[in-house]
Amino acid sequence: MFTVTVRDHLMIAHSFRGEVFGPAQRLHGATYVVDAAFHRPELDADGVVVDIGLAARELGAVLGELNYRNLDEEPAFAGVNTTTEFLAKVIADRLAERIRAGKLGEGARGLTGLTVTLHESHVAWASYECRLQTR
Structure with a gap:
């Protein structure tokens, strides 16, 4: 299995x-x-696994x-604890939608999986992994 990882922050x-x-x-x-x-x-x-430039662009868009939002005020998260684990899934799901929509190019149609990891600090992080059916 080949893997390419891009990184950003939130x-x-x-x-x-x-x-x-x-x-x-408390807030x-x-x-x-x-x-x-x-x-x-x-x-x-x-x-290649995926176009790194497109992958970075789409992660940044998601x-x-x-970014810079109070998630307590976001209607999509009403009544939900927006834990690190939960946010990893939200980001993965939104990125998977963009992959299926072709925003990472035709080459991305061969992707079979996606893992999103949120690092809270140098000692704690959480991930969500999903399978992709893009063909």
Whole structure:
């Protein structure tokens, strides 16, 4: 399996509901380093997994929809704890939609998987992995 990863970052504000979150129940900020890893079993006709420039552009576009937002005020997240794990899935799902729509080029049609990792710090991160059916 071949993998190409692109990286960006995301800054948000949010709060959580539930005693398990302790002081994070109050509004706080979070800055994540975000990795999007694209997987495929064979290289495309050009010898690549995916066009890195297009992958970086589309990851940036997905993150731009969330960047510098208070997620508590976003209707799409009403009543949801926007944990790191949850956000990894949201970003992966939105990126997968862009892949299926052809925004990463025809070569991306051979992608079989996507892993999105949000690094909260140098000691903690969470990932979401999904299969892609792009053909």
